[in-house]
Amino acid sequence: MNIATPIERPQLPPHVDPSRVREYDVFTGYKPDEVATPHDGLIRLAEDHGRGIFWTTSNGGHWFINDRELLFQAVRNPGLFSSTAMTIPPLPRDKEPKMLPLMLDPPEHGAFRMPLMKAFAPESIKRLESSIRALAIELIDGVAGNGRCEFLEEIAEPLPVTVFMKMMGIPLERLPEYRATMFDMMSDDEARRLNSFAVFGEDMGKLVVERMAKREDDLISRLIDADIDGRKATYEELVNYCVLLLTAGLDTLVNAFSFGVAHLAIDPDLQRRLKGDPALIMPFMEELLRRYGGVMPPRLVMYDAEFGGVQLKAGDRVLMMLPAGNLDPQATPDFERFDIDREEVPHLTFNSGPHRCAGSHLARLEMRVFFEEWFARVPVFRLDPESPPVYRPGINLAMWKLPIVWDVA
Numbered sequence: 154m155n156i157a158t159p160i161e162r163p164q165l166p167p168h169v170d171p172s173r174v175r176e177y178d179v180f181t182g183y184k185p186d187e188v189a190t191p192h193d194g195l196i197r198l199a200e201d202h203g204r205g206i207f208w209t210t211s212n213g214g215h216w217f218i219n220d221r222e223l224l225f226q227a228v229r230n231p232g233l234f235s236s237t238a239m240t241i242p243p244l245p246r247d248k249e250p251k252m253l254p255l256m257l258d259p260p261e262h263g264a265f266r267m268p269l270m271k272a273f274a275p276e277s278i279k280r281l282e283s284s285i286r287a288l289a290i291e292l293i294d295g296v297a298g299n300g301r302c303e304f305l306e307e308i309a310e311p312l313p314v315t316v317f318m319k320m321m322g323i324p325l326e327r328l329p330e331y332r333a334t335m336f337d338m339m340s341d342d343e344a345r346r347l348n349s350f351a352v353f354g355e356d357m358g359k360l361v362v363e364r365m366a367k368r369e370d371d372l373i374s375r376l377i378d379a380d381i382d383g384r385k386a387t388y389e390e391l392v393n394y395c396v397l398l399l400t401a402g403l404d405t406l407v408n409a410f411s412f413g414v415a416h417l418a419i420d421p422d423l424q425r426r427l428k429g430d431p432a433l434i435m436p437f438m439e440e441l442l443r444r445y446g447g448v449m450p451p452r453l454v455m456y457d458a459e460f461g462g463v464q465l466k467a468g469d470r471v472l473m474m475l476p477a478g479n480l481d482p483q484a485t486p487d488f489e490r491f492d493i494d495r496e497e498v499p500h501l502t503f504n505s506g507p508h509r510c511a512g513s514h515l516a517r518l519e520m521r522v523f524f525e526e527w528f529a530r531v532p533v534f535r536l537d538p539e540s541p542p543v544y545r546p547g548i549n550l551a552m553w554k555l556p557i558v559w560d561v562a
């Protein structure tokens with residue numbers, strides 16, 4: 154249960170004003186009723202308890218920000234809101250992962266980000282389009298004649314995760330195992346989280362050693378040869394790069410595909426429009442990214458400061474509810490409506506500031522190619538009436554299951 158009432162708890166730190174407490178457990182989400190999806194939960198949380206910066210006693214006690222303006226201010230202020238510790242509930246400082254470049258602050262961060270910006274630049278990833286399309290067609294053709302599919306398992310996971318694993322040079326048969334390890338990484342259980350970092354670290358270490366001995370046409374090999382401020386990355390830094398790439402590549406796009414298809418399944422008119430005019434796929438994708446953002450990165454407060462009307466203390470953790478920042482009536486008056494004709498409003502789904510998603514061009518490329526092929530191959534579909542979608546709240550808003558059905562001629 155997570156009833157968001159301002160109540161005083163014995164464990165409230167002295168600097169937290171009890172009137173700023175709103176109970177919210179990121180691992181269950183705000184669920185005012187049985188049917189609320191993670192995004193409905195964020196909307197209801199703001200309706201019931203306002204937008205701003207609030208404290209929750211869940212998961213070790215932390216702040217969360219669900220106000221668009223405050224989010225922009227916070228993510229662009231890495232001096233106060235550091236990325237050097239990003240776990241909720243907090244892991245002991247010596248056990249925090251050191252994923253690169255994500256968990257560095259400026260100025261160190263810039264040098265480590267540069268090689269990825271090159272690797273993921275539009276001109277670098279363009280060459281992937283034909284292989285992404287071939288894989289999308291193969292997967293979609295595999296289900297199109299069946300009149301049904303479990304979208305997550307059959308399309309949303311294998312497509313982006315295969316593209317990512319090939320890009321990295323990771324053997325494809327590890328896909329199910331890596332997804333399972335990634336779920337552990339996203340859990341609230343300390344032992345599972347620590348084990349997941351150890352497993353990914355060990356596996357990536359082996360790959361780094363292999364590529365150091367013999368380069369291949371993959372991202373790990375390019376990172377080994379990359380220039381980081383006039384030097385090469387160390388073995389440890391290379392492993393930390395790879396672990397971050399795994400967390401970025403194994404889940405985010407899976408969720409974007411799933412939320413997009415879950416929405417389309419209840420909007421047959423929109424499906425017909427997109428089928429009739431593929432040029433609308435781009436505005437559809439931007440609206441999908443706005444309406445169904447997924448990543449809520451935590452930050453560490455570096456010094457005592459007043460922010461958004463509350464007193465922050467060095468060492469506090471803060472959850473940046475980026476998807477909530479896109480669901481703000483000030484920026485988007487009818488923000489709940491999915492409207493591909495709306496004037497574009499900058500969204501926070503890829504974040505803003507120094508850590509803005511380095512893979513956003515790849516994400517958009519995969520989304521465009523997938524939806525082009527899906528609309529060309531699958532008739533208008535709907536949710537499976539026997540088996541509703543199952544959502545997965547957490548630091549990444551996601552789904553466990555999405556069965557859909559359509560009529561086969």
Ligand code: HEM
Pocket residue numbers: 236254255256266269317397398401402405406409447448450451475501502503504507508509510511512513515516
């Ligand atoms: C729709 C899909 C995606 C979404 C919504 C998304 C979202 C995000 C967000 C919000 C951040 C910032 C995290 C923070 O500030 O702490 C981020 C960072 C990052 N993303 Fe993505 N991402 C997506 C896809 C990808 C893909 C496919 C890749 C590459 C395989 C990728 C690579 C990265 C990297 C390397 C960073 C770290 C950037 C830095 O710290 O400078 N992302 N992503």
